[in-house]
Amino acid sequence: MFPEIDMFKDVYVRPSNETTKQLHATMMEKSTAVLQEATLQVPPETPIEDVTVPEDVGFQIMTDVLDQNFGRRRGKVVWCMGKAWVRETGASSSRSNTAEVDALKEEVTQLRAEGEQMRAQLRAQGEEMRTFAGTVRDLVQTIQMFGLQISLPAPHLAPPSTSEPPRPADTQ
Structure with a gap:
């Protein structure tokens, strides 16, 4: 049968x-x-x-x-003088990893988009901080111009040169 x-x-x-x-x-x-x-x-x-x-x-x-x-056995049989197994590389050997590679590509694309979004937010926050620091500096100069005394030491309010938020000067 x-x-x-x-x-x-x-x-x-x-x-x-x-x-x-x-x-x-x-x-x-x-x-x-x-x-x-x-x-x-x-x-x-x-x-x-x-x-x-x-x-x-x-x-x-x-x-x-x-x-x-x-x-x-993976690969294909090559007939000539008898037969031998030849391991295939390329598309057929990578089929098992295609889904994983596609998932990783999608994750990289998503992470890049998130990274760019975070950089844009940091740039916007840095710009806000520079604007805020400039406003505070102008207020302090105006107060000093009228001879008013400020009981707290005035922090160094120069606009930051990077996107990092300004830090007050060491008061110790």
Whole structure:
């Protein structure tokens, strides 16, 4: 019923190789289970030869059993003088990371936008502070011009040269 599994037996199963015997036995168990499942879908009097299963079920069973026992190899097979596995790089090897890369790109874009917004806010706050410092300086000069005494020492109110807020002079 499954020519791929029969071919596996003909090519690989040898009396002295217990591993391939066990692999073939597992493939046969799975193929029997598939046939039993398929027979449940048809009337009970249907002959086993008339039970239809998907065309590639035998191949799928064989590759599943081999993958479970040996793992899947990444890359492609190159046929020439025999066969060799060549690890692929590029698009196929990066597919698994595409979602992660896209998420990171989105996060970087968002962080850049937030950073630019924060810089704009700091520039605006710095401008406000310079305006405020200028107003206070003008008020202090006006008060001093009229000879009024201020009991608190006047802080150094020169406009800041950076976007940092002004700090009062050390009064100690």
